[in-house]
Amino acid sequence: MKRIALFPGSFDPFTKGHEDIVLRGLKLFDEVVIGVGRNARKERYFPLDQMMELIEGAFQAHPAVRVISYEDLTARVARNEGAKFLLRGLRNTTDFEYENGISQVNRYVYDEIETVFLITSPDLAPISSSIVRDLHRYGQPVDTFLPYKL
Template structure:
């Protein structure tokens, strides 16, 4: 049976830290599906369609990675795509506290799903999407933190 992991997140934007989790996840799983979830409580900074395209381009030469977007519970999406694993990255204990609760709820919704946590590589731990958004919002070049070129991407704001 193929070992499929869903790597869910808002990925606004998708960072080198996210890329690192995907690439390391490929050492554990046959396929990693990057799932860009629509969060009703958050307004996106970077357009979903453009971010999807940038992530697809970043993994163009990695056939075991695909990108989807969804507007549903993550556990339901995992079931629909045949993923028995949810892949998550942890930068610190605050991330763990947050992710632990979510993993319990996902297990309640889809009892056959297991959440697998990977600790972020130390040199990437300071990078977060919110920091990158703030830097970008105020005109700073953020391409060093991303696995693609962002310079031409327009924000929705």
């Protein structure tokens, strides 16, 4: 049976830290599905279609990576995609506290799901989507933090 992991997030934008988690996840799983969550109550900074294209381009050399968008509970999306694992990156203990609660709820929704946490590589830990958005918003170059060119 294929070991499929869903890597969910808003990815607004998708950073080199996210890329690192996916590439390391490919060593553990047969397939990694990058799930770009849509939230109707939250306005994106980077358009969803643009981000999906950029992520797909960044992984075109990796056929075991797929990119989808979704607007549903993450655990239900995982079940629908045949994923038994959620892949998550942790930069610090604050991330762990947040992710731990979410992982418990995901198990409630889909009892066969396991959340796998990977610790972010130290050189990438300071990067966050919100920091990249702020830099970009105020005209600072951000390509250093992204696995693609904007």
